[in-house]
Each structure stands twice: as structure tokens, then as C-alpha cells.
Amino acid sequence: xxxxxxLECVDGKLVWGESxxxxxxxxxxxxxxxxxxxxxxxxxxLLITGLSNNQSIRTAEMSDITNILLVRNKRPSxxxxxxxxxxxxxxSYTPYSLFxxxxxxxxxxxxxxx
Amino acid sequence: xHEEFTIPSKDFSVAGEASSKIKRILKQLNVPxxxxxxIIVAVFEAEVNVIAHSYGGKVLCDIEQERVLxxxxxxxxxxxxxxxxxxxxxxxxxxxxxxxxxxxxMGLPNIKKSCDELKIYTKKGDHTxxxxxxxx
Numbered sequence: 684x685x686x687x688x689x690l691e692c693v694d695g696k697l698v699w700g701e702s703x704x705x706x707x708x709x710x711x712x713x714x715x716x717x718x719x720x721x722x723x724x725x726x727x728x729l730l731i732t733g734l735s736n737n738q739s740i741r742t743a744e745m746s747d748i749t750n751i752l753l754v755r756n757k758r759p760s761x762x763x764x765x766x767x768x769x770x771x772x773x774x775s776y777t778p779y780s781l782f783x784x785x786x787x788x789x790x791x792x793x794x795x796x797x
Numbered sequence: 798x799h800e801e802f803t804i805p806s807k808d809f810s811v812a813g814e815a816s817s818k819i820k821r822i823l824k825q826l827n828v829p830x831x832x833x834x835x836i837i838v839a840v841f842e843a844e845v846n847v848i849a850h851s852y853g854g855k856v857l858c859d860i861e862q863e864r865v866l867x868x869x870x871x872x873x874x875x876x877x878x879x880x881x882x883x884x885x886x887x888x889x890x891x892x893x894x895x896x897x898x899x900x901x902x903m904g905l906p907n908i909k910k911s912c913d914e915l916k917i918y919t920k921k922g923d924h925t926x927x928x929x930x931x932x933x
Contacts, residue, residue: 718903721838722910724831734898741813742898745820745841747834 686750686773689729693777693790695752699764700773703750708718713785717742718734721735723796726757731788733781735759740766740774749773754781798822798860804844804871805907809897816841817858821858822860828933836865836931839911842904843869843927849894851925865931876919883909 687704690697697704706727713731714720720730720742730748732739735757743751751767753759753776759767767774777784789795800822800908802815816837840856847854847869854871881887883905890900909915914930 705822715898716903717898718842718907721842721907722903724834732898737813738898740807741817741841743818745813745834745837747830749925777856 684788684791686729687774687795688791689752690777690786692776692787693752693779695775695777698759698774699767700775701770703773706750706773708750709794710796711785711788712796713781714788715781716746720746720748723748725796728796729788729793731781731784733757735763737763737766739763740770740772744770744773748767752777752784753778754784798858800858800860802856803859804847804856804869806851807848809848811851812845813841816844819856819858823856823865825852825861829930831835832931833933836867837913839908839929839931840867840869842907843867843929845899846904846927847871849890849897849899854924863933865933867929867931869927869929870926873922873924875921875923875925877921879917879919 686706708729709727711729715734728748730751733754750773756778759774804827820837851871853872857868859866876882886902888900888902894900912929913932916928919925
């Protein structure tokens with residue numbers, strides 16, 4: 684799925700990273716635990732998380748994840764946006780919960796990691 | 798090439814800065830991306846451990862032709878039960894650390910999986926020294 688299709692599917696809004704809208708995303712990983720995210724070695728992943736702080740961006744950087752979707756209408760802080768820009772990671776948010784977001788995207792064909 | 802980074806205690810705003818710099822160096826040296834990811838996951842976990850659990854410490858990075866050596870040395874207070882700390886899911890992290898997204902009890906197990914050789918010196922009341930070797 685392309686990032687723009689993912690955002691349409693979950694009523695998501697892109698905060699930063701327009702150049703990523705055409706990114707082909709193969710898998711999704713939903714977690715608020717960053718050590719779980721760090722176990723992923725696959726590429727082309729969407730990180731779906733309720734963790735709206737710099738640590739989600741840092742963790743994405745370490746795991747080569749270039750697209751982050753925040754759930755439950757969590758808006759990223761300016762500090763997060765600046766960091767995302769610097770690291771070229773797209774930041775979006777959806778009003779839906781982690782469960783609903785994951786369910787909708789799974790039903791649309793986004794693959795799980797495990 | 799030798800690099801040293803000072804890691805503060807409890808300041809999550811700088812968590813990952815040392816790992817990020819090491820990642821950039823490995824990229825510049827054209828290390829394959831999958832290998833960089835494995836190395837950096839271990840370094841980042843160790844860096845976060847210093848911030849979350851210790852009184853502060855250092856990350857020492859030595860990059861040689863065919864291997865990367867990373868030593869993470871803190872100033873205490875040491876790990877009480879290393880076998881438990883190596884168990885997936887075991888954590889002594891505070892609620893503050895968990896709010897940051899850490900403390901899942903996967904730090905040391907993730908480190909062990911990522912490196913080719915791991916040595917840990919620790920003792921309650923003393924410091925912890927994690928020595929990681931990665932073949933390139």
C-alpha cells in the first residue's frame with residue numbers, strides 16, 4: 684500500500700513528509716514499546732504507535748523506518764516535527780485507536796511483521 | 798577510528814544521539830544497511846539502558862577494517878541479577894522510563910541477539926560494562 688492510501692483508509696492527516704506519500708509500505712507494526720520496534724529487521728514498515736514523543740522518531744531512525752502514524756489524534760510536538768524533518772521520516776496522525784487503525788489496515792492488505 | 802560519547806543519567810531528550818552519530822559514520826563507511834541496523838539496535842538499547850538505569854556513563858566506539866567494537870561503561874549502580882536481566886520481558890524500569898516507550902524488558906535480550914560477541918561485567922553496588930563485538 685502507498686502511504687497516501689493508508690492515510691485515506693484511516694482518515695489520517697499528514698503532518699510532515701509529502702515526499703513520502705508515494706512510498707510503498709509493505710508491513711505494519713503497532714506498538715507503544717520501542718524495544719519491540721527495535722526487534723524488526725524488515726524494511727518498508729509503517730510504525731503505528733500511540734507514543735507521541737521524540738523516542739518514537741529516534742527508534743524509527745535506528746530501525747530504518749521512514750513512516751510513522753500516530754493514533755488517537757495525538758498531534759506531534761514541534762520538536763518531533765523538527766526531528767522528523769531532519770531524519771526524513773514522515774509523520775501522520777489518525778483519530779482512530781491503535782486497534783482500529785491496525786484492523787483497518789490489515790483488512791486492506793498491509794502485512795504483519797510476525 | 799575511535800569515538801567517545803558521554804551519556805547522561807535520566808535525560809531522555811538526548812537518548813539516541815550517540816547511536817545516531819555512530820550510524821552516520823557506519824553509513825559513510827558503506828557498511829551494508831542491514832548490518833548497520835543490527836549494530837545500531839544493540840548500541841541504542843545499551844545507550845538507553847545507561848540513561849534509564851545508571852548514574853551516567855560513556856559509549857566508546859572503535860571501528861576497524863573488519864569489525865566494530867562498542868564498549869558501554871556506566872558509573873553504577875550495577876545489575877543485581879544478570880540472568881534475570883537477560884530474560885525477555887524482565888524489567889526494573891520505573892514508570893517514568895515506561896512512559897518514554899522503554900522498559901519492555903527487551904534491552905539486553907535484543908543486544909545479545911544483535912552482536913557476534915557480548916561480554917558483560919556487572920556487580921550490584923559497582924558499575925556495568927557491556928562489551929560488544931560486531932564482524933563487518
